[in-house]
Amino acid sequence: MPVATPAKRPPKALASKPAAPKSSVARGVERKAVAAAAPVAQLTLSSKNYSSWSLRGWLLARFSGIEFAESMIAPDDVDARRELLLLAPSIRVPCLTHEGARVWNTLAIAQYLNEIAPHAGLMPADRIARAHCWSISGEMNSGFVNLRSALPMNLKAHFPKHKIWAGAQPDIDRIVEIWTECLATYGGPYLFGAQRNMADAMYAPVATRFLTYDVKLNPACAGYCQTIMAMPEMQQWLAAAKVEPEEIDELDMDF
Numbered sequence: 001m002p003v004a005t006p007a008k009r010p011p012k013a014l015a016s017k018p019a020a021p022k023s024s025v026a027r028g029v030e031r032k033a034v035a036a037a038a039p040v041a042q043l044t045l046s047s048k049n050y051s052s053w054s055l056r057g058w059l060l061a062r063f064s065g066i067e068f069a070e071s072m073i074a075p076d077d078v079d080a081r082r083e084l085l086l087l088a089p090s091i092r093v094p095c096l097t098h099e100g101a102r103v104w105n106t107l108a109i110a111q112y113l114n115e116i117a118p119h120a121g122l123m124p125a126d127r128i129a130r131a132h133c134w135s136i137s138g139e140m141n142s143g144f145v146n147l148r149s150a151l152p153m154n155l156k157a158h159f160p161k162h163k164i165w166a167g168a169q170p171d172i173d174r175i176v177e178i179w180t181e182c183l184a185t186y187g188g189p190y191l192f193g194a195q196r197n198m199a200d201a202m203y204a205p206v207a208t209r210f211l212t213y214d215v216k217l218n219p220a221c222a223g224y225c226q227t228i229m230a231m232p233e234m235q236q237w238l239a240a241a242k243v244e245p246e247e248i249d250e251l252d253m254d255f
């Protein structure tokens with residue numbers, strides 16, 4: 001489980017429940033256990049409601065099974081941005097630091113996590129499936145610009161009957177084609193079969209957008225969106241996003 005270390009504003013959703021009083025011996029044992037288990041990895045993120053790349057990086061880290069601390073940077077915090085520059089020259093999130101390594105691109109994070117947690121199944125074991133997985137993950141990383149700008153991630157919002165801008169439709173059509181082919185080839189419920197992997201982390205924020213903006217999908221793709229939303233990690237992220245205080249007005253209106 002990740003440990004939250006907020007940089008400036010503590011995310012309320014991550015506050016832990018008050019614990020029952022413990023004896024001093026029990027507290028000592030607990031302190032040692034906490035010290036031994038302190039995560040060596042730190043994942044820098046911004047908004048849980050709006051930052052789709054943060055969600056991708058966080059899902060990858062959770063799928064990998066590594067222990068990590070979250071460091072939250074408010075999107076409008078100039079000082080925090082300066083600190084981020086020391087970690088990520090791109091001044092973008094997500095950024096992972098781990099045992100001297102700094103990794104600041106989602107695909108690079110996936111590759112790095114796969115190296116340190118090779119048995120977590122972040123990438124398919126089969127060479128041909130792995131090539132397919134990298135190809136569609138790369139397509140997400142570098143493409144679908146119209147979809148990303150026309151339908152920004154906003155987990156708190158729901159815009160039923162949203163009118164999709166025609167420029168975004170080819171992106172939606174291509175994603176439907178990718179998902180339909182994967183689900184038919186590997187048998188679902190995830191893109192590469194029974195085990196969720198890098199590709200599911202890459203496309204998870206697309207599933208949320210399709211639901212937020214009421215995008216009409218074929219039954220296989222609609223089912224895939226539900227599979228993504230039902231993942232326990234996704235539920236945890238959504239719960240934290242829903243109580244985040246930051247609001248970006250332009251993204252909250254029905255446009």
Ligand SMILES: N[C@@H](CCC(=O)N[C@@H](CS)C(=O)NCC(=O)O)C(=O)O
Pocket residue numbers: 046050051052053054075091092093094104105106107141
């Ligand atoms: N393809 C990049 C995209 C990273 C990205 O665009 N991150 C956004 C957050 S959603 C960001 O940090 N934008 C700069 C900002 O918020 O100021 C990656 O894989 O990490």
